[in-house]
Amino acid sequence: MAKSNKPIIWGTFAAGGELVSLITPVLIVLTLLAAMGFVPEMLGYEKLHAYASHWFGKLVIFVVLFLSLWSQAHRLRITFFDFGVRADTLVATTVYSIAALCSVATAVYLFRF
Amino acid sequence: MSRRPYIQEVSPTAWFFKRPRYMRYMAREVTSIFIGIYTIIMLVGLARLSEGQAQYEGFLAALRQPLSIVFHVFALAFSLYNSFTWFNVAPKALPIQVGEGFMPDSVVAGGHYVVWVLLSLFILFWAGVI
Numbered sequence: 716m717a718k719s720n721k722p723i724i725w726g727t728f729a730a731g732g733e734l735v736s737l738i739t740p741v742l743i744v745l746t747l748l749a750a751m752g753f754v755p756e757m758l759g760y761e762k763l764h765a766y767a768s769h770w771f772g773k774l775v776i777f778v779v780l781f782l783s784l785w786s787q788a789h790r791l792r793i794t795f796f797d798f799g800v801r802a803d804t805l806v807a808t809t810v811y812s813i814a815a816l817c818s819v820a821t822a823v824y825l826f827r828f
Numbered sequence: 829m830s831r832r833p834y835i836q837e838v839s840p841t842a843w844f845f846k847r848p849r850y851m852r853y854m855a856r857e858v859t860s861i862f863i864g865i866y867t868i869i870m871l872v873g874l875a876r877l878s879e880g881q882a883q884y885e886g887f888l889a890a891l892r893q894p895l896s897i898v899f900h901v902f903a904l905a906f907s908l909y910n911s912f913t914w915f916n917v918a919p920k921a922l923p924i925q926v927g928e929g930f931m932p933d934s935v936v937a938g939g940h941y942v943v944w945v946l947l948s949l950f951i952l953f954w955a956g957v958i
Binding site for chain 1: 839840841842844854857858860861863864866867868869870871873874875877878879881884885888891892896897900901903904907908910911914915921940943944947948951952954955956957
């Protein structure tokens with residue numbers, strides 16, 4: 716049987732979908748509060764910097780961003796198709812490249828702490 | 829004699845206006861745009877955080893722009909819609925076999941809602957909001 720890269724894409728799609736569904740609304744609430752001038756304690760520089768400096772914090776941040784990036788990239792690909800954009804190879808290459816670049820960027824930023 | 833098969837014209841760009849069900853599907857699809865942009869905002873925040881206090885304070889200040897507040901409100905609404913539709917379809921995507929039958933849909937979907945509420949409360953508590 717021909718090898719397929721689908722399990723990898725689907726795995727991140729499913730895990731990402733689950734994680735995004737469970738935590739994205741509350742994360743948006745946190746930054747919405749910050750946007751309205753009520754910065755939650757944890758989003759303050761000192762606290763968040765300390766969190767991102769710890770290995771566990773780095774792991775959590777990386778997993779959340781990585782899964783969000785890849786699951787939403789995959790969904791965006793399908794969304795483009797549904798809106799009538801039929802250049803799937805171009806769309807897939809673009810969105811997955813952005814997800815890959817942003818994943819690398821996440822790791823690079825985390826190493827700076 | 830040639831037969832003329834019935835071919836239904838389907839517009840590739842406006843097909844979803846035909847039925848409310850298609851519209852709900854597309855509304856869910858659109859949530860990926862908002863969540864995608866929000867993910868990029870989180871990444872930018874991480875970048876500024878890694879650059880130092882002044883840069884991170886600048887990021888927080890940029891969040892207070894009216895456009896950012898409007899985006900957050902829409903993103904929150906769309907992400908909630910995304911979550912609820914995901915929880916509701918979970919029993920179909922993740923059927924759990926119990927003996928001969930399957931676990932009732934309400935248990936799988938309800939379990940998701942319970943976990944979602946508890947996790948959201950935990951994150952609010954962790955962040956110092958409650």
